[in-house]
Amino acid sequence: MNLRLIDWIWHVRGSLALAPEQSKDEAFDRLEPLFHQGGTSHERANGLLRFSKKDQAAQDKMSIFDGGVLQIEHEAARPVLRYDLTSRALLACFLAPLLFLGFAQLTIAVGKFQTEPAESRSESGKASAKEEAPRPLNPIDKALGAPEPEKPDKDGKDGAKKKDRKPSPTAAYVFAGIFATLYVVGRVLEDRLIKGLFRKKLLGA
């Protein structure tokens, strides 16, 4: 399979037209401070800047990217910056929903595995609930108007129900949804942020 068809998942590509009079060296000189960060190494040669990052700080403006290439080309007499950046964070976020769907399946499987012992447990649960004495509210709380606790009988039934309850996969489904949304937001947001950052550095005063 051609990787180019799917590598947009973790690649952020773009281009930015520079001022006509800006030379390659001048443009890279302006961008260079972005690569003077902890955990970042970079090399420049012939209108090309290649960088890689490891354990980059959260405060690094390009922390989401782990490596990439920036290139300045001349198009119709106007220099253009083209970049191709890779992000493991984006890839991980893209795959995270699958992981959480896996957790949901695991939770369901564990619930099935637990069904039988839960039945025998519920009987003993009910028995102990019957023996439970009513638990009155402290007179101070009564005077202040706090609601009385529910009758122990009902408590017992609820307790038994709670004990029988299988582990729920709902949380895993919710997080799968959260990460799917986060990926879409991140892919669009980080694309715009990096373009904005390069533009600010290159065209800013």
Place this chain on the structure above:
Amino acid sequence: MDGVRVGNRLIGADAPVTVGWENIPRVQGGPVKQFVFTWFQPTVLFALIAFWYYAPNSIAKASTAIGIAVGFKVLLLALEWVNPRYESWRLTWKELATDLFYVGLGFTVLRLVDGFIGDDVMIKAIQGYFDWDKFSWFTGLPLLVQAFVISFIFDFGQYWMHRGMHNWYPLWLTHSVHHYITQLNINKGAVGNPVELFLIGLGIGGFFDFLPRAALLAGAIGLSVSTYQHINVRFNTPRWWRFVFNTTEHHSLHHSQDYEATRSNYAGTYIFIDRIFGTCVDGEAELLGMEGGRRMSIREQMTYPFTEAWKSIRKRFARPVAVPVPRAAPPA
């Protein structure tokens, strides 16, 4: 760096920290902003206590508590946006995604594992073995006293577990990962190696019987106090609050790059436990983390305690390497 002497300790000799409340900046801005960020914390605490105290039984349920907790965290994220304590701690997409991954682990796999080997299971096994019933000494006490006892018992246990983690190497290996975070945000409390998250969640509260409403009240105290440990918001926290409760200031000092400062402020909710045992330092820090602020990837966070333990074991039990001793030259 000179550092500041606090009792017998020299705080801030390795990395910059601020010691003493009088040196901590106040909320900047107009009167409305000042008012909101001065009264927000006590108002939420007392409002939540009143809510859980008077809510009818049909509402006073765990599902309501989860709903409130999620809503409260979203509100706090908005406050981080409006009034950050440090610009350098601003939440980025990558930090949010990383934090939420750990929150997700807590709600899914860790919960599943807890169902088999968590404190509830251990306590039930112990009670079953000794044929004990739950200690029901507390159910007759006023609700707020029960709520305080529940949260205090948990926090007291957590204090010693946390202090143990900073003083005993095998436990430290599990906890060290959490200290690689370089900024504080709302969900940073969930970041850590799963082994540590399991250990820090252990409590002995299950040995005691309480009214369900008291447990919900205790949860509300935890939510509206200990959530502020990891938050990037500047508050004018009242003096009494800072004396009794843990704050983001205390906890940022605990996370600072200064070694001696990290060995302070261990409690999660009640900082007075640290005051009692002499481990409290009032102050704050901006530069956080380990190894000069190296950010650890999730992959390394998952494996670090085990790889480091393996390295230590190999070092300890390695055969001594024979080093040839150079022969002394014969006397001329």
